[in-house]
Amino acid sequence: MIGRAAAIFRVNEVIIFPDDPAVNQSRDLNLISTVLSYMETPQYLRKYLFKVKPELRYAGILPPLRTLHHPVTKKLRDLKVGEFREGVTVSRVKEGVLVDIGVERPFLMENKEIKLNKRVTVRTTALSPEPEATMVNRKEVPSYWGFQVTASDMPLGQLVKQRGFDLVMATSRMGTPFVNVKEAILTRWKNAYQVLVAFGAPARGLYEIAKLENIVLDQIANFVVNMIPSQGTETVRTEEAVYAALAVLNVATMG
Amino acid sequence: MIGRAAAIFRVNEVIIFPDDPAVNQSRDLNLISTVLSYMETPQYLRKYLFKVKPELRYAGILPPLRTLHHPVTKKLRDLKVGEFREGVTVSRVKEGVLVDIGVERPFLMENKEIKLNKRVTVRTTALSPEPEATMVNRKEVPSYWGFQVTASDMPLGQLVKQRGFDLVMATSRMGTPFVNVKEAILTRWKNAYQVLVAFGAPARGLYEIAKLENIVLDQIANFVVNMIPSQGTETVRTEEAVYAALAVLNVATMG
Numbered sequence: 001m002i003g004r005a006a007a008i009f010r011v012n013e014v015i016i017f018p019d020d021p022a023v024n025q026s027r028d029l030n031l032i033s034t035v036l037s038y039m040e041t042p043q044y045l046r047k048y049l050f051k052v053k054p055e056l057r058y059a060g061i062l063p064p065l066r067t068l069h070h071p072v073t074k075k076l077r078d079l080k081v082g083e084f085r086e087g088v089t090v091s092r093v094k095e096g097v098l099v100d101i102g103v104e105r106p107f108l109m110e111n112k113e114i115k116l117n118k119r120v121t122v123r124t125t126a127l128s129p130e131p132e133a134t135m136v137n138r139k140e141v142p143s144y145w146g147f148q149v150t151a152s153d154m155p156l157g158q159l160v161k162q163r164g165f166d167l168v169m170a171t172s173r174m175g176t177p178f179v180n181v182k183e184a185i186l187t188r189w190k191n192a193y194q195v196l197v198a199f200g201a202p203a204r205g206l207y208e209i210a211k212l213e214n215i216v217l218d219q220i221a222n223f224v225v226n227m228i229p230s231q232g233t234e235t236v237r238t239e240e241a242v243y244a245a246l247a248v249l250n251v252a253t254m255g
Numbered sequence: 256m257i258g259r260a261a262a263i264f265r266v267n268e269v270i271i272f273p274d275d276p277a278v279n280q281s282r283d284l285n286l287i288s289t290v291l292s293y294m295e296t297p298q299y300l301r302k303y304l305f306k307v308k309p310e311l312r313y314a315g316i317l318p319p320l321r322t323l324h325h326p327v328t329k330k331l332r333d334l335k336v337g338e339f340r341e342g343v344t345v346s347r348v349k350e351g352v353l354v355d356i357g358v359e360r361p362f363l364m365e366n367k368e369i370k371l372n373k374r375v376t377v378r379t380t381a382l383s384p385e386p387e388a389t390m391v392n393r394k395e396v397p398s399y400w401g402f403q404v405t406a407s408d409m410p411l412g413q414l415v416k417q418r419g420f421d422l423v424m425a426t427s428r429m430g431t432p433f434v435n436v437k438e439a440i441l442t443r444w445k446n447a448y449q450v451l452v453a454f455g456a457p458a459r460g461l462y463e464i465a466k467l468e469n470i471v472l473d474q475i476a477n478f479v480v481n482m483i484p485s486q487g488t489e490t491v492r493t494e495e496a497v498y499a500a501l502a503v504l505n506v507a508t509m510g
Contacts, residue, residue, distance in 0.1 A: 001256075008495060010487040066489035144487035178506050228502065229509040232265040232399035234321035240263060243495065244502035247483065251433050251503050254484040 001239040003039040007065045009246035010144040017152040017159055019201035019209045026153070031055045033151040035062070040146050041086075041119070042070045044102035048088040048117055068143045076103045076131060083124045084141045087133070089116050099133060107133040121145070156198060156206070157215035166192035170206045170221035171199050171245050173236070177229045178248060185223055189253055197245060202238050256494040258294040262320045264501035265399040272407040272414055274456035274464045281408070286310045288406035290317070295401050296341075296374070297325045299357035303343040303372055323398045331358045331386060336379055339396045342388070344373045354388060362388040376400070411453060411461070412470035421447035425461045425476035426454050426500050428491070432484045433503060440478055444508055452500060457493050 006014050016032045018025040034055045039062050041049055050056060064070065069086050073079065087099035090106055097114055098106035099122055108130055109122060121141065122133035138145050152159050160168055167188045178185075189195060198221065200206045206224075210217040218224055227245040228236055236244070261269050271287045273280040289310045294317050296304055305311060319325065324341050328334065342354035345361055352369055353361035354377055363385055364377060376396065377388035393400050407414050415423055422443045433440075444450060453476065455461045461479070465472040473479055482500040483491055491499070 004488070004492070004495060007488045008483060008486050008491055008499075010485065063492070067487055068489075144485075177509070179509070228263060228505065230265065230399075230505070231263050232322055233259070233262045234323075236263055237259070237318070240259060240498065243498035244263075244505075247499035247502040248506050250483065250485070250499075254432070254434070 002242055003036050003065065004063055005239070005242045005246055006036075006147045007040075007067050007144075009250050011147050011246070013148040013150060015150045015152050015159065015196075017154065017156050019155075019204055020212055021155050022212070029151040029153070033149045035059065036147075037149045038062070039065060040149060042102060044074075044100070045086060045088050045119060048090070048100070049119060065146070067146055069141075069145045071102065074103060076105055076127065079103060079124055079127060081124055081127060084136065084143075084145070085122055085124065085133070086146075087120050087122050089114055089118045089120060092116065101133065103131075105131055107131045109133050109135055111135060155213045156209060157213050157220050160196065160220045163194070163196070165194045165196040167195045168221045168223075169195070169197045170217055170224045171197065171227055171241055172206050172217070172224050173226055173228070173231065174205075174207060175224035175226040177226050178252075179229075181223050181225060182252060185225070186252060188222065197249065199238055199241050199245070257497055258291050258320065259318055260494070260497045260501055261291075261402045262295075262322050262399075264505050266402050266501070268403040268405060270405045270407050270414065270451075272409065272411050274410075274459055275467055276410050277467070284406040284408075288404045290314065291402075292404045293317070294320060295404060297357060299329075299355070300341060300343050300374060303345070303355070304374060320401070322401055324396075324400045326357065329358060331360055331382065334358060334379055334382060336382060338379045339391065339398075339400070340377055340379065340388070341401075342375050342377050344369055344371050344375060347371065356388065358386075360386055362386045364388050364390055366390060410468045411464060412468050412475050415451065415475045418449070418451070420449045420451040422450045423476045423478075424450070424452045425472055425479045426452065426482055426496055427461050427472070427479050428481055428483070428486065429460075429462060430479040430481040432481050433507075434484075436478050436480060437507060440480070441507060443477065452504065454493055454496050454500070 014036055016029050038050055038056055038059050085101040087101035089097045090100045091098045095108055096110040096112055099109050100106050101122060120135050121138045123136050124133045126132040198206060200209060207217050227248050269291055271284050293305055293311055293314050340356040342356035344352045345355045346353045350363055351365040351367055354364050354375060355361050356377060375390050376393045378391050379388045381387040453461060455464060462472050482503050
């Protein structure tokens, strides 16, 4: 659900952070980030990038993302020159490396430094006589192109300090109703390059997480916001809060 | 997910309608509405109202709603006079009927007409010497009090005609972006008693459903709205669309 929400609402990065500094949560962080990375990786590249791991035992039931970076075309003849694709470098040849982009034949990329078995974003430059592509920065791709997954070993407060986001919104049932801070958020949003929207964990909300870290949530966040005014249930699950908050922010910021 | 979303966003009724008039979908309608009704029923009343049914084989994994009408108090001594509870009429006595409201002892309700094994909403009127309660209309309860579940044998167009909603919003990727019609919707919303927000099915969206019914979606809906502008994925699942649309409407109408 988190992976699907991230893709639907065009999230660039999902950061998983520990919610209790007293406990070593590296296994949980690793499980969640492995599953999310797997989901985000185009199906034809998974065999290169993921070994058979116990964390991925149930990965077969994960819903497909159906983003543009998970193309359904599998034939060279259906490709166009100038198309963006995700690929993996599979072997070295004298002109550079060959990249598997999910069609019958690999594409030649003139790059001699790049390592093998590395995921890259490419743009096709020729389809015949030999298929060729050039590496691009994913930021150059004009469409939504998936999310990075980061497992943070730092708790929230440290993470916020270290990453230097331009806008930090914490979500909480105890926060200010969104409408009351909407204009202030949108003003900052327009000039922000990196926005963090933080969510609590299944076991505890952000105020409690901050307390365990000995920080004050309102001091590390620019806004602590309630995105679900008058909720009909005692609790809202993390994944539900993610859908609700991102849906509201999507409409507010696209408007 | 649909049941949880309905409760979080305080939905009064969930209507399941067939999405293809050429197919007899009564089994699917029955499965979905049975599962939703089960979820909506307080746990202590399920034994009276649901027999062991194959549709409920996996009901044990359904997440609890955690609404106020699913109270956690199970002891008579923790109740207060004037509290609202859901109950089931379990036996007839000379003064009326006894109602199980989820504590050790049933409550006497002075009502001689009501049938047994019927779900009722009550307000406690005395805790001792004998526990007593009076039946109330659920509309009198000041808090959100769960949703009704309706399995419609009519397709969408007929349903809309027959029920006479004051405002019908159809959701579709091809609809008008919400911000463009927000003010018009809110104006009607304020004066509306019954609002329908319609969603497509997993297999087809509302435009396609309408077409199969030989009706024009824009003629039966006051607004056809896109609640997820610039979606990052090719498709949005019904349950995802429900969270997104209800979250946006909740913030817009509470503001």
